[in-house]
Amino acid sequence: MRVLLQKVTQAKVSVDSSVVGQIDAGYILFLGIMEGDTQDQAEKLADKVVNVRLFSGEDGKINDRSLLDIGGEALIVSQFTLAGRLEKGNRPDYTLAAGPKEAEKLYEFFIKQLTERGVKKVEGGKFGAYMKVDLTNDGPVTLWIER
Numbered sequence: 001m002r003v004l005l006q007k008v009t010q011a012k013v014s015v016d017s018s019v020v021g022q023i024d025a026g027y028i029l030f031l032g033i034m035e036g037d038t039q040d041q042a043e044k045l046a047d048k049v050v051n052v053r054l055f056s057g058e059d060g061k062i063n064d065r066s067l068l069d070i071g072g073e074a075l076i077v078s079q080f081t082l083a084g085r086l087e088k089g090n091r092p093d094y095t096l097a098a099g100p101k102e103a104e105k106l107y108e109f110f111i112k113q114l115t116e117r118g119v120k121k122v123e124g125g126k127f128g129a130y131m132k133v134d135l136t137n138d139g140p141v142t143l144w145i146e147r
Contacts, residue, residue, distance in 0.1 A: 001034060001045055001110075002031070002032040002082045003144075004030040004032075004143075005049065005145060006137050006140070007138045007139055007140075008137055008138055010022075010025070011028040011135035013126075013131050013132070015125070015129045020126050021076075021077075021124050022123060025070070025073065026072030026075070027049065027067060027073075028076075028133070029077070031077065031107060032079055032082025032083050032097070033103040033107060035095075035096060035098050036098075037098060037106055038106075039106070041147040042110045045110065048147070049067070050067050050068050050117045050119060052067075055067070067119060071120050073119065073122070075125075076125070077124070077125040078124075080097040107127055108127075
């Protein structure tokens with residue numbers, strides 16, 4: 001399971017010109033689910049995401065507070081292309097990605113895990129849809145997390 005995390009001041013995802021998910025300050029999480037990924041991995045990844053300290057403290061100290069500490073929000077976008085490999089040729093190979101049925105179950109499970117861990121607002125894109133993502137990266141801060 002892979003997440004590309006970006007700290008944002010705002011983010012939204014649209015399908016067919018309609019906004020399906022939108023947040024203010026927090027994280028946009030591009031979630032790649034690989035063949036064989038489990039709920040245990042999703043739980044560990046959710047723990048890491050809500051506790052990683054990427055926000056400044058009141059005294060200006062960098063990387064002092066977590067998403068939970070600031071009451072931040074999360075927008076999760078399913079992205080099977082995070083499973084892509086380019087070892088051979090120029091056409092990405094996505095064979096490591098989980099199948100759509102299993103991936104959707106883990107995607108929904110991951111969203112639920114963030115909510116259960118106390119993230120004040122958790123929204124998602126539309127699984128399997130062609131989406132347009134608009135965000136303002138804060139910092140910029142971008143991390144790659146795998147479990």
